[in-house]
Amino acid sequence: MRKITLGKTGIEISVLGLGTMYFGSKLDERTSFRLMDLYQEHGGNFLDSANKYASWLPGCKGGESEMLIGRWLKRKGRAADLVVATKVGFPYGDVPRSLKKEIIISECELSLQRLGVECIDLYFAHAYDSETPIEESMEAFYQLKKAGKIRHVGASNFLAWRLEEANSQATSKDWEGFCCLQQRYTYLEPSIRAEFGNQQVLTPGEVDFCREREISLMAYSPLLGGIYGKQKAALPLQYQSLANEQKMASLRALTSKTPFTANQLVLSWMLHSSPQVIPLVTGSNEKQLNENLESVSISLTSEDMNLLDGPLVEPNTY
Numbered sequence: 001m002r003k004i005t006l007g008k009t010g011i012e013i014s015v016l017g018l019g020t021m022y023f024g025s026k027l028d029e030r031t032s033f034r035l036m037d038l039y040q041e042h043g044g045n046f047l048d049s050a051n052k053y054a055s056w057l058p059g060c061k062g063g064e065s066e067m068l069i070g071r072w073l074k075r076k077g078r079a080a081d082l083v084v085a086t087k088v089g090f091p092y093g094d095v096p097r098s099l100k101k102e103i104i105i106s107e108c109e110l111s112l113q114r115l116g117v118e119c120i121d122l123y124f125a126h127a128y129d130s131e132t133p134i135e136e137s138m139e140a141f142y143q144l145k146k147a148g149k150i151r152h153v154g155a156s157n158f159l160a161w162r163l164e165e166a167n168s169q170a171t172s173k174d175w176e177g178f179c180c181l182q183q184r185y186t187y188l189e190p191s192i193r194a195e196f197g198n199q200q201v202l203t204p205g206e207v208d209f210c211r212e213r214e215i216s217l218m219a220y221s222p223l224l225g226g227i228y229g230k231q232k233a234a235l236p237l238q239y240q241s242l243a244n245e246q247k248m249a250s251l252r253a254l255t256s257k258t259p260f261t262a263n264q265l266v267l268s269w270m271l272h273s274s275p276q277v278i279p280l281v282t283g284s285n286e287k288q289l290n291e292n293l294e295s296v297s298i299s300l301t302s303e304d305m306n307l308l309d310g311p312l313v314e315p316n317t318y
C-alpha cells in the first residue's frame with residue numbers, strides 16, 4: 001500500500017488508516033486480530049483508536065479498543081512496526097469532556113498502559129474544549145512530547161480557525177502544533193443545516209486551510225456505515241437532498257461501467273482527491289475489510305473523477 005507523509009512530521013503512513021473503534025468490544029478478539037493481520041498483510045501501517053472506544057456499548061467502559069491493540073502488539077512484537085494513534089478529550093466513565101492539562105496527562109498515562117507502549121505516535125485532541133484555554137492544552141501536549149510519551153499531535157472535530165489559533169499559540173512558544181485534522185467526511189455532502197452533535201464535518205474551507213498549512217486530512221465514517229453498498233437503503237436524514245440523489249446516480253453509473261463496488265469507488269475517489277484525504281476504513285468481517293482495502297489498486301481517470309464530482313448546476317459565467 002502506498003504511503004503518504006503525515007503533515008510536516010516526516011512520518012510515512014499508509015493511504016488507508018484502520019479504524020479500530022469496535023475492536024475488542026462489538027468485534028471479538030479473534031475477529032479484531034484477524035482484521036489487523038489482514039490490514040498489515042495489505043501493507044497498512046496506521047491504527048486509529050481513542051481512550052473512550054467503545055464505552056457507549058452495553059458491558060463496556062472504554063479502553064477496550066486500546067487494550068485489544070495492546071494485546072495484538074504484544075503478540076506481534078517488533079514485527080508490528082505500526083503508527084498508532086489514540087485520542088483524548090471526549091467524556092467516558094468518570095472522565096469529563098475536557099482538554100485540561102491534568103486530563104490530557106492522566107489519560108495519556110492510561111492509554112500508554114492499555115496499549116502497552118512507551119510512546120503514542122499520534123495523540124489526538126478528540127474534540128475542541130471551549131472551557132479550557134487552548135494554550136493550556138498545547139502545553140500539556142508539549143510536555144508529553146518532551147517526556148517522550150507522544151511523538152506528534154493531531155486535532156479532531158476542530159473548526160479550522162480553532163486549529164489555527166492552537167497552532168499559532170504553539171508556534172509562538174516553540175511547541176509542536178497539530179499535524180493533521182480528522183473530521184467526518186464522505187462522498188455525499190451533508191445538507192447545509194445538518195446536525196451531527198459533537199462530530200464536525202470536513203468543509204471545503206477546512207480542506208483549503210489544511211492544504212495551505214500542510215496539515216494532513218483524515219476522514220472518519222467514510223462509508224457512512226456501509227450505506228453505499230445497500231441498494232435500497234434510504235440515505236441518512238442529514239444527507240437527503242437532490243444534490244445527493246444526483247451524486248448517488250453518478251456513483252451507480254460508474255459502478256455499472258467498472259468492476260468495482262460503490263464502497264470501493266467512494267474510497268478511491270477520496271484517494272484521488274486533492275489534497276488527498278486519508279480514509280479510516282474498517283469492517284465487521286474480513287470480506288468487508290478486504291473489499292475496502294482493495295480500493296487502493298483502483299485507478300480513476302479524470303473522466304471518472306469528473307463524473308463523480310460534476311456540478312449539479314453550471315457555474316455563473318460572468
Ligand SMILES: NC(=O)c1ccc[n+]([C@@H]2O[C@H](COP(=O)([O-])OP(=O)(O)OC[C@H]3O[C@@H](n4cnc5c(N)ncnc54)[C@H](OP(=O)(O)O)[C@@H]3O)[C@@H](O)[C@H]2O)c1
Pocket residue numbers: 018019020021022048049126156157182183199219220221222223224225226227229263280281282283284285287288289291292
Ligand atoms: N474522530 C472521531 O470523532 C471519530 C468518529 C467516528 C469514527 N472515528 C474513527 O473512524 C473509524 C471508522 O468510522 P466508522 O466505523 O464510522 O466508518 P464507516 O466506514 O462509515 O462505517 C463502518 C461500518 O460500515 C460497514 N461496512 C464497512 N465496510 C463495508 C463494506 N465493504 N460492505 C458493507 N458494509 C461495510 C460495517 O458495519 P456493519 O457490518 O455493521 O454494517 C462497518 O463497521 C472508526 O473505527 C474510528 O477509528 C473517529
